[in-house]
Amino acid sequence: MSHKSHLPLIARALQHGGRTAVVDTQGAFTYSELLDASSCVATALLLGRQDLEEERVAFFVTPGFRWVAVQWGIWRAGGVAVPLPVDSTRPELDYILGDTGASILLSDAEAESLLAPLAAARNIRALPHEQLLACQSAELPDVTSERRAMILYTSGTTNRPKGVVTTHGNIAAQIVTLVEAWEWRADDRILLCLPLHHVHGIINVVSCALWSGATCEMLPRFESNAVWERIYGGRITLFMAVPTIYVKLIGAWEAAQPERRAALSRACGKLRLMVSGSAALLVSTLERWKEISGHALLERYGMTEIGMALSNPLHGMRIPGSVGTPLPGVEVRLVDEQGKPVAPGTPGEIEVRGPSVFAEYWGKPDATRDAFRDGWFCTGDTAVVENGVYRILGRTSIEILKTGGHKVSALEIEETLRAHPAVAECAVVGVPDAEWGERIAAALVLKTGRAIDLPSLRAWAKEFLAPYKLPSRLLVLDTLPRNAMGKVMKPAVAAMFQTVGSGDSVV
Numbered sequence: 191m192s193h194k195s196h197l198p199l200i201a202r203a204l205q206h207g208g209r210t211a212v213v214d215t216q217g218a219f220t221y222s223e224l225l226d227a228s229s230c231v232a233t234a235l236l237l238g239r240q241d242l243e244e245e246r247v248a249f250f251v252t253p254g255f256r257w258v259a260v261q262w263g264i265w266r267a268g269g270v271a272v273p274l275p276v277d278s279t280r281p282e283l284d285y286i287l288g289d290t291g292a293s294i295l296l297s298d299a300e301a302e303s304l305l306a307p308l309a310a311a312r313n314i315r316a317l318p319h320e321q322l323l324a325c326q327s328a329e330l331p332d333v334t335s336e337r338r339a340m341i342l343y344t345s346g347t348t349n350r351p352k353g354v355v356t357t358h359g360n361i362a363a364q365i366v367t368l369v370e371a372w373e374w375r376a377d378d379r380i381l382l383c384l385p386l387h388h389v390h391g392i393i394n395v396v397s398c399a400l401w402s403g404a405t406c407e408m409l410p411r412f413e414s415n416a417v418w419e420r421i422y423g424g425r426i427t428l429f430m431a432v433p434t435i436y437v438k439l440i441g442a443w444e445a446a447q448p449e450r451r452a453a454l455s456r457a458c459g460k461l462r463l464m465v466s467g468s469a470a471l472l473v474s475t476l477e478r479w480k481e482i483s484g485h486a487l488l489e490r491y492g493m494t495e496i497g498m499a500l501s502n503p504l505h506g507m508r509i510p511g512s513v514g515t516p517l518p519g520v521e522v523r524l525v526d527e528q529g530k531p532v533a534p535g536t537p538g539e540i541e542v543r544g545p546s547v548f549a550e551y552w553g554k555p556d557a558t559r560d561a562f563r564d565g566w567f568c569t570g571d572t573a574v575v576e577n578g579v580y581r582i583l584g585r586t587s588i589e590i591l592k593t594g595g596h597k598v599s600a601l602e603i604e605e606t607l608r609a610h611p612a613v614a615e616c617a618v619v620g621v622p623d624a625e626w627g628e629r630i631a632a633a634l635v636l637k638t639g640r641a642i643d644l645p646s647l648r649a650w651a652k653e654f655l656a657p658y659k660l661p662s663r664l665l666v667l668d669t670l671p672r673n674a675m676g677k678v679m680k681p682a683v684a685a686m687f688q689t690v691g692s693g694d695s696v697v
């Protein structure tokens with residue numbers, strides 16, 4: 191089988207040949223096996239054609255060797271990979287299938303009953319991916335770096351998520367900066383416990399490992415004790431996660447017997463680096479993790495649209511509460527409302543420029559145009575530079591929440607809740623929380639004579655919203671606080687959640 195390719199991940203995998211690329215619940219797989227399997231997937235997708243020419247291929251596959259074989263297969267056939275978020279509801283998946291105009295859908299056998307009707311309704315060719323791995327391999331197209339490679343869905347200030355399109359060149363740039371900054375090596379071994387529909391798991395963990403000839407151990411999903419077991423019994427050298435995962439790992443460590451705790455703490459000494467990102471890391475979490483593991487977590491800042499932009503140093507002082515300095519090849523600046531760079535010590539919006547910045551929001555030229563100013567991507571995050579390092583102060587928009595590392599749109603949740611038969615009005619806000627970063631809190635005004643409680647609201651909403659988007663706090667009000675223009679004052683709503691105790695209205 192010939193695996194000649196201009197795609198750098200594929201070309202590099204050829205050099206790594208017999209090394210172990212992926213370890214999952216099914217076993218260990220080499221780079222050669224990954225090349226062969228992805229070539230089979232590509233051939234099956236092509237069905238005799240020469241190039242998929244950027245057709246979108248959506249896939250719903252459990253993290254593991256097959257996930258990577260499918261992603262690489264789509265790329266090698268010239269398609270655009272659309273990894274579907276595994277915990278999504280039917281309407282959320284249907285939205286992504288419709289928005290991308292996907293022509294092919296690959297799924298795990300377990301997901302077939304959920305996805306097959308959606309594919310049929312949209313005339314999408316649906317294939318169980320297991321079939322694709324055993325086939326003949328044909329000549330594959332030459333895919334160049336400027337072509338579109340992937341679409342990841344991200345929530346923002348609009349009520350529906352937007353598809354972030356990255357090219358092969360963007361992805362390579364996102365990988366290279368991290369490989370250089372964090373000194374990835376072929377003898378590294380990383381544990382994946384993050385979902386694979388987000389930049390953190392896809393780029394920072396899986397792609398950086400496979401670029402470097404390292405090994406990626408993949409858990410199907412996060413589970414505290416399974417992660418501790420791999421740290422304890424395995425040969426992991428790197429670990430990367432969101433702050434909520436560190437909080438859960440701290441909880442599991444604290445629940446263990448003293449002897450076991452000591453053994454787990456000792457095992458952390460085998461790792462060379464532990465990274466936190468995708469949401470603000472509380473200094474208290476950082477300090478507790480240091481006591482438990484001996485590691486000062488390296489905190490970094492990034493976003494689906496840009497990959498990673500700022501990072502504390504691999505060597506040298508990591509400053510608690512800071513996200514360090516720009517990564518190699520990434521330009522970062524802070525600007526005021528007019529787009530003028532601000533002086534050190536003055537807060538400003540983070541803007542980013544460079545080859546790792548995404549190409550466009552899929553099918554949304556206006557949103558793409560609005561997201562850039564003079565070639566710089568406007569992140570919507572505010573930061574300040576103090577003593578030469580960046581500190582994130584928060585988001586420019588109160589409509590974007592971060593819960594458990596997931597970015598969610600308050601507007602999307604409000605639109606769903608408004609459809610509930612008992613709800614007259616609603617406002618969704620984020621309430622600070624030590625474990626989740628923010629909790630999703632819904633303030634409702636009910637229709638006359640109606641009542642509602644949190645469990646029934648959640649049970650109703652889970653048909654439409656992924657579990658992490660469901661409100662976990664509820665306040666029923668007579669009216670929502672509004673300003674003179676009639677606009678709901680979200681900071682006032684958030685303050686109500688902070689001040690009320692656990693009275694009747696809060697569940």
Ligand code: AMP
Nearest residue numbers: 467468469470490491492493494582597
């Ligand atoms: P996503 O596109 O889902 O990765 O979300 C990106 C957003 O997560 C950024 O715009 C920030 O608001 C937030 N974020 C990422 N890393 C950090 C960090 N280290 N500290 C605070 N917020 C962060």
